[in-house]
Amino acid sequence: MSGHPEDGNRHLAGAGNGLQRVAGSTIVAPATPAGPGAISVLRLSGPGAFSIASRLTGTSPSAHPPRTLSVCSVRNTSNEDIDTGMVVFFPAPHSFTGEDVVEIHLHGNPFLLGETAEAACAMGARPATPGEFSRRAFENGKMDLTQAEGLCDLIAARTAASARAALRQLKGGIRDAVVPLRERLLSLLILLEASIDFSDEEDIAPLSAVQAQERISEIATALSRLIASYDLGHLLRDGASVAIAGVANVGKSLLLNRLLGEERAIVTDIPGTTRDYLSGELNLWGVPVRLIDTAGLRETADPVEREGVRRTREILSGADLALFLLDGSRPAHEGDRQAYAEVASLPHILLRNKSDLPVAETGVGFDGPGKKGVFSISAKTGEGMDRLLAAMERELVPGVGVVVAEAPMTRLRHVDAAGKAVAALKRAERAAGEGLSLEFPAADVREAVQALSELTGEIAPEEILDAIFGTFCIGK
Numbered sequence: 001m002s003g004h005p006e007d008g009n010r011h012l013a014g015a016g017n018g019l020q021r022v023a024g025s026t027i028v029a030p031a032t033p034a035g036p037g038a039i040s041v042l043r044l045s046g047p048g049a050f051s052i053a054s055r056l057t058g059t060s061p062s063a064h065p066p067r068t069l070s071v072c073s074v075r076n077t078s079n080e081d082i083d084t085g086m087v088v089f090f091p092a093p094h095s096f097t098g099e100d101v102v103e104i105h106l107h108g109n110p111f112l113l114g115e116t117a118e119a120a121c122a123m124g125a126r127p128a129t130p131g132e133f134s135r136r137a138f139e140n141g142k143m144d145l146t147q148a149e150g151l152c153d154l155i156a157a158r159t160a161a162s163a164r165a166a167l168r169q170l171k172g173g174i175r176d177a178v179v180p181l182r183e184r185l186l187s188l189l190i191l192l193e194a195s196i197d198f199s200d201e202e203d204i205a206p207l208s209a210v211q212a213q214e215r216i217s218e219i220a221t222a223l224s225r226l227i228a229s230y231d232l233g234h235l236l237r238d239g240a241s242v243a244i245a246g247v248a249n250v251g252k253s254l255l256l257n258r259l260l261g262e263e264r265a266i267v268t269d270i271p272g273t274t275r276d277y278l279s280g281e282l283n284l285w286g287v288p289v290r291l292i293d294t295a296g297l298r299e300t301a302d303p304v305e306r307e308g309v310r311r312t313r314e315i316l317s318g319a320d321l322a323l324f325l326l327d328g329s330r331p332a333h334e335g336d337r338q339a340y341a342e343v344a345s346l347p348h349i350l351l352r353n354k355s356d357l358p359v360a361e362t363g364v365g366f367d368g369p370g371k372k373g374v375f376s377i378s379a380k381t382g383e384g385m386d387r388l389l390a391a392m393e394r395e396l397v398p399g400v401g402v403v404v405a406e407a408p409m410t411r412l413r414h415v416d417a418a419g420k421a422v423a424a425l426k427r428a429e430r431a432a433g434e435g436l437s438l439e440f441p442a443a444d445v446r447e448a449v450q451a452l453s454e455l456t457g458e459i460a461p462e463e464i465l466d467a468i469f470g471t472f473c474i475g476k
């Protein structure tokens with residue numbers, strides 16, 4: 001298969017056709033985080049990378065086996081030795097970006113790193129923009145768009161399970177699920193088109209409408225399964241949020257502290273202690289769960305507390321689950337009922353707190369449509385926490401305990417593109433069923449192919465690429 005950048009026919013990693021887009025500039029950026037450390041790595045990519053690195057290190061790529069670290073001295077713009085480091089040359093196309101790449105390993109002093117980067121720029125490199133290395137890797141066919149996203153997510157992952165899912169995506173998990181489906185659609189399209197063109201010729205067996213329908217339906221089902229994986233993928237990538245709500249003094253902040261295992265929030269017996277919301281993150285079953293303690297829901301004249309209550313409502317509207325607390329040691333009052341009305345239809349768990357004290361409230365009448373369970377707990381003694389955590393697991397992450405073998409879809413972008421393909425395929429199925437000319441289903445199948453190409457980035461408008469790679473950090 002031959003391709004040209006202009007025909008939108010970009011190539012996937014492993015295509016092995018040597019196609020490489022010529023990027024004009026040589027870019028440079030630290031590949032390690034800012035600040036002191038044992039070592040810092042400066043990375044260069046582009047046509048001038050080797051000559052610039054040669055001047056910086058007083059060595060030549062031909063003197064070293066490729067992809068092997070060698071000791072070198074490092075010089076600044078005044079040709080003064082500033083460090084003893086290591087250099088490694090990755091000749092194109094066997095590099096991360098597919099271009100000539102050099103890494104210079106310095107001692108981990110930010111000044112040395114800055115000086116070396118400055119010298120590289122004086123020699124013709126320019127600072128890389130965020131995600132520019134990855135974008136070049138993508139544009140040179142080193143990875144598809146979902147793999148680039150996987151790389152970004154692997155670096156940002158906050159739990160081991162999130163990191164594993166991102167790694168599977170980086171290794172091409174989504175691509176490997178999508179590309180065969182697109183190829184099946186392309187074969188189908190060829191058959192459909194042949195059936196249209198040769199429908200008058202008797203020696204060619206045209207594809208029957210029923211056969212077309214069957215094939216389309218199979219592929220739509222496979223795509224729908226992928227879309228369904230987003231629930232889990234999204235959770236692993238973005239985590240879940242749980243808001244702790246209730247009126248003042250019911251023990252919200254003490255519950256936050258108890259669940260986090262640290263003295264995060266101030267706890268006092270003065271109603272209205274928490275005015276702003278506070279949060280902490282828990283790793284629950286591999287999913288990063290943000291727990292948010294909020295200001296008690298109540299009408300108040302205090303402008304600071306009123307703002308806190310407004311924020312509580314905002315947090316509640318965005319939370320995946322609310323924990324609504326009653327003080328079980330006193331009868332519920334009108335304030336509790338009014339506050340409950342705000343969470344009643346959101347997914348929530350009702351908690352009767354302070355179970356270490358004599359019971360004065362059982363929670364009767366707190367039966368909103370979003371209620372997922374009711375438990376007695378004591379934020380003070382820790383009683384009932386295991387059951388609460390188990391209930392949160394059931395609500396937030398059903399099935400996460402199960403290891404995810406495939407790479408789930410992790411972004412709305414994936415779901416939107418796959419959804420567009422499914423919608424087009426449903427139309428194609430209907431059109432085939434109506435016995436119209438096969439031109440109609442063919443047009444829809446073509447649209448589905450296009451949507452899948454957008455998903456893997458084979459067809460990707462500049463704005464989309466800018467938006468995706470712009471979220472990467474510099475040097476990635």
Ligand SMILES: Nc1nc2c(ncn2[C@@H]2O[C@H](COP(=O)(O)OP(=O)(O)OP(=O)(O)O)[C@@H](O)[C@H]2O)c(=O)[nH]1
Nearest residue numbers: 248249250251252253254272273274296354379380
């Ligand atoms: N005995 C007992 N006291 C508790 C328990 N939970 C909280 N308290 C007490 O109740 C009082 C209020 O606790 P907080 O955690 O500050 O309550 P809050 O809901 O955050 O209150 P605001 O921030 O004012 O809205 C404190 O004196 C806590 O020690 C519990 O399970 N048992």
Ligand SMILES: [Mg+2]
Nearest residue numbers: 252253273274
């Ligand atoms: Mg509080």
